[in-house]
Amino acid sequence: MDLLVNKYSPQSINEVIGNTETLESLKCILENKNMPHLLFTGPPGTGKTTCAKLFAKNLIQQKEAILELNASDDRGIETIRTTIKDFSRKKVDSIFKIIILDECDSMTTQAQQAMRRVMEINSEECKFILVCNDFSKIFEPIQSRCAILKFDKVNLAVITKKLQEICTKENIPISEQGLKYIVELCDGDMRQSLNVLQPCINSPFEITEEYIIKLVGVPSPRLIGDVLDLLVNNKLEEALKAFDLIWEDRYDPEDLITSFFNVAKRKELYTIIKLVGLAHIRIVKGCSTKMVFYSLFYEIMNEKSKLS
The missing domain is CATH 1.10.8.60 (Helicase, Ruva Protein; domain 3)
Structure with missing residues (x-):
């Protein structure tokens, strides 16, 4: 049985959903065949890697002229010195070669510095498509050499x-x-x-x-919403009891706080969103007890009293 992610993976850029403006920019580059280095950035699951592969395949038909690497596997300087440098010097029957480097925000600083030099020296015969979730982790001199295309969460x-x-x-x-x-x-x-x-x-x-x-295995948004509604209506004791029932199901604290964030966002409870974000940081740092949530609820009540 085929996996759905493979079976329904887009076969052309026209089949990619969402991010219309970004896709139109890619289509313009394909029409002109004048490709700069590209940096695709945005949250997971928004089509960055798929678009990179489809773009390269559409622009250059020769498989041997395209190199795909995942920087989370090959994140060190040796990959730049060997694999990427060797490929950039390789002779192929194509207008230029394309290197797709996925998850490049996981690369070491040394590796990024080495890659910048490769981009400078081989810019005419070798183009890069860098793919990342967080482009702030990309060396600024690399960013300045790329056209940055942002992918947003799909509607x-x-x-x-x-x-x-x-x-x-x-x-x-x-x-x-x-x-x-x-x-x-x-x-x-x-x-x-x-x-x-x-x-x-x-x-x-x-x-x-x-x-x-x-x-x-994640908590029901309806139950999370009930807790938030009780807090908004100044019913702290009832909110704590409702949360205790959720906690008894032994959900992962990070999944739990993420659910609170998503529900608060959907309800447009902006003051609460900020407090949930701070609680999330405490959990990520290792404080994963029920008291983190109790503290969050008291902070929400305290913030509400200030606004009253």
Whole structure:
């Protein structure tokens, strides 16, 4: 059985969903065949790597003129000194060669400095497509040599429509609420949405929101929303009791705080979003007890009293 992420992977740039302006910029470069070094940046699952591969394949038909590397695997200076330098000197029957370097924000500073020199020396015969989630981790002299194209999270309505088409083709019996939950859970990440949908293939029963919640092992947004609503309505004691029931299910604290963030964002509780973000930092640093959440709830109540 084919994985959905492979089966429904775009075969051309025209099939990529979302990020219309960025895709139009890529199409212009393809038409002109005048390629600068490119830096694709944005959250996971927004089509950066897929677009890089499709772009290179469209621009240059010769496979031997395209090198694909994942910097999280090959992040050191030796990769620059050997693999990339050797490829940049390689003679091919093409207008130029293309190096796709995925997750390049994981490269060491030394490796980035070495790569900058390769980009300078071989800029005419070898073009780079750098792909990253956080371009602030990319050496500034490298950024200045690239056209930076930003990929945003795909609109939830666009993802919903695409997933519905896939469910119809695959005969996946999913409820409207089940589909909505997947889309909200994955928050604009098409790849993650397909991965969540994967186990639902050949299901003999309707895929509901409750089923998805059990499948992925994250708390229900409805229950998280109930806690936040109680806090907003100054019902701290009831909020603590409601949270205790959620905590008993032993969710990962980081998943739990992420759920609070997503629900607060969806409810446009901007003051709460900031406080949740600070609590998230404490959890990431290793403080993963229930008291982090209790402290968060008291901070929310305190902030509300200031605004009253």
